[in-house]
Amino acid sequence: MSQYKLVRCNINGKDVERMVDVRASLTDMLRNDYRLTSVKKGCEVGECGACNVLIDGEAFNSCIYLAVWADGKHIRTLEGLMGPNGELSDIQQAFIDETAIQCGFCTPGFIMSAVEVLESGELYSREELRKRLSGHLCRCTGYENILNAVEKTMKRRHGIPVD
Amino acid sequence: MYDMKALYEAESVSDAIRLRLEHPEAQIIAGGSDVLVQMREGKRAGKELISIYGINALRGVSIDGDEALRIGSLTSFSHITRDPLIQRYINVLGEAVDQVGSPQIRNIGTIGGNTCNGVTSADSASTLHAYEAIVELTGKNGVRRLPIKDFYIKAGVVDIRAEEGEIQTAILIPKASYENTFGHYIKYGMRNAMEIASLGCSVNVRLSPDKKTIERCRIAYGVAGPVPMRAPSAEAIANGSALTEEMVTEFALSVLSDINPRDSWRASKAFRQHIAVEMARRALIASIEKAGGVIA
Numbered sequence: 001m002s003q004y005k006l007v008r009c010n011i012n013g014k015d016v017e018r019m020v021d022v023r024a025s026l027t028d029m030l031r032n033d034y035r036l037t038s039v040k041k042g043c044e045v046g047e048c049g050a051c052n053v054l055i056d057g058e059a060f061n062s063c064i065y066l067a068v069w070a071d072g073k074h075i076r077t078l079e080g081l082m083g084p085n086g087e088l089s090d091i092q093q094a095f096i097d098e099t100a101i102q103c104g105f106c107t108p109g110f111i112m113s114a115v116e117v118l119e120s121g122e123l124y125s126r127e128e129l130r131k132r133l134s135g136h137l138c139r140c141t142g143y144e145n146i147l148n149a150v151e152k153t154m155k156r157r158h159g160i161p162v163d
Numbered sequence: 164m165y166d167m168k169a170l171y172e173a174e175s176v177s178d179a180i181r182l183r184l185e186h187p188e189a190q191i192i193a194g195g196s197d198v199l200v201q202m203r204e205g206k207r208a209g210k211e212l213i214s215i216y217g218i219n220a221l222r223g224v225s226i227d228g229d230e231a232l233r234i235g236s237l238t239s240f241s242h243i244t245r246d247p248l249i250q251r252y253i254n255v256l257g258e259a260v261d262q263v264g265s266p267q268i269r270n271i272g273t274i275g276g277n278t279c280n281g282v283t284s285a286d287s288a289s290t291l292h293a294y295e296a297i298v299e300l301t302g303k304n305g306v307r308r309l310p311i312k313d314f315y316i317k318a319g320v321v322d323i324r325a326e327e328g329e330i331q332t333a334i335l336i337p338k339a340s341y342e343n344t345f346g347h348y349i350k351y352g353m354r355n356a357m358e359i360a361s362l363g364c365s366v367n368v369r370l371s372p373d374k375k376t377i378e379r380c381r382i383a384y385g386v387a388g389p390v391p392m393r394a395p396s397a398e399a400i401a402n403g404s405a406l407t408e409e410m411v412t413e414f415a416l417s418v419l420s421d422i423n424p425r426d427s428w429r430a431s432k433a434f435r436q437h438i439a440v441e442m443a444r445r446a447l448i449a450s451i452e453k454a455g456g457v458i459a
Contacts, residue, residue: 052267068172131356132266
C-alpha cells in the first residue's frame with residue numbers, strides 16, 4: 001500500500017507543491033517530479049556528493065534526505081543558478097575556464113557546495129576550501145582544478161585580483 | 164525509493180512518544196545518515212520508520228536553570244561547531260564533531276543520532292564521556308536522565324526504553340564539568356574526510372588557579388573497546404600532579420592498563436595500543452596549552 005504526502009516547498013525561487021510517495025528521497029522527487037536532472041544519482045548512500053543541493057542555504061546530500069522533509073523548505077539546485085537569459089554564473093564559468101570539468105557528473109554537486117562557500121562571505125584558505133569541498137568525489141580531474149575554480153571565484157567576489 | 168513499510172512523522176516530543184508506543188517495531192530516524200544508508204543496504208529494509216527530524220524544539224544549544232549546557236538531540240554537527248555557547252564552554256566538542264564525515268553529513272547528522280547508534284567510533288562520544296555528559300530521555304513516564312557511561316550498554320545497544328516510548332531529547336553538560344575546563348580531541352583515520360575513526364581520543368583538564376598543577380584531568384576513547392570508555396588509571400596519574408614531561412609520559416603509558424582495543428580490518432590491536440599512547444600524550448599536552456599551562 002502506497003503512502004503519499006503533500007509536500008509544499010520552494011524550489012529555485014518558485015513555490016511548488018506535489019503529492020509525494022513517502023518512500024522517495026529528495027533526489028527522487030527533484031529528478032522525477034520536477035525534472036531537475038542536475039541532481040545526480042551517484043552512490044545513493046551519502047558518500048559521493050553528486051546529489052548535493054542547498055536546503056535553507058546549507059548543503060545536503062539529497063539521496064539520504066527524505067522528500068517529505070522538504071516540506072516548507074527552500075531548495076536550490078544547479079538549475080537555479082542560471083541567469084534570466086540563460087547565462088552561466090561566475091562559478092560555472094570558472095569551472096569551464098579552469099578545466100575543472102571532464103565528464104561532468106560530479107560538477108553540479110561540487111558547484112552547489114561552492115555556492116554555499118561563496119555566499120558565506122568568508123575568505124577561506126586553500127586548506128579550508130579543501131575541507132569545505134571534501135564531501136565530493138571526482139574521478140576525472142584530480143581536484144586541483146576544482147579548487148582553483150572555487151578559490152579564484154571566491155577571491156574575485158572579494159575583489160582580490162587573481163591571475 | 165526507499166524500501167520502507169511505512170513512515171510516521173512526529174511533530175512534537177509527545178507525538179513521538181505516542182507513535183513509539185503505537186508502533187513498537189518501528190525504527191526512529193533523526194537525520195537518517197545511518198538509518199537510511201542501512202535501509203538502502205538492505206539491513207533495515209522493509210521496516211517502519213518514525214521520523215523525529217521535524218521536531219524543531221529538539222534543536223539548538225542553551226544554558227538551562229542549573230547552568231548546564233543543554234544540547235538538543237537534533238542539533239546538527241555543523242550547528243554545534245558554529246554555536247557560540249559550545250565555542251565558549253566546550254569548544255573541543257565542536258572540533259570533534261567537525262571531523263565527522265563530510266560537510267553535507269555534518270549538516271544532516273545529529274548528536275542524538277550519533278549517540279543513540281551506540282557505536283564506539285562516534286566522533287562525539289569520547290568527548291561526551293570525557294565531560295561526563297548526561298543523556299536526557301523523554302517517555303510516557305516523563306524525563307529520565309542518566310550518565311552517558313550508563314547510557315551505553317554494549318556495542319550498538321543503548322539504554323532507551325522503547326516500551327516506555329522513550330526518545331533522546333537532549334544531552335546535558337553540567338557546569339561543574341565544563342567550567343574552567345579545556346580539551347582537545349584527536350581522531351586517527353586513514354584519510355581526512357568520509358572516514359570512521361580507527362581510534363579517537365578526547366582529553367580535558369582544569370588547572371589550578373596558578374596554572375602549575377592539574378586539578379582535574381579526564382580522558383576518554385572511542386574504538387578502544389566495544390563502547391566509548393574513560394581511562395581511569397591515566398586520570399589518577401594526572402590529577403593533582405605538576406605539569407612535567409615525566410607526568411605526561413607516565414599518563415600516556417598508563418592508558419594501556421585501561422583500554423581494550425580489538426583487531427579489525429581498519430587497524431590491529433597492537434597498532435591501536437601504539438597510537439593510543441601517543442594520542443593521549445599529544446591530547447594532554449594540547450589541553451594543558453589551551454588551559455594556559457606550561458609543561459616544565
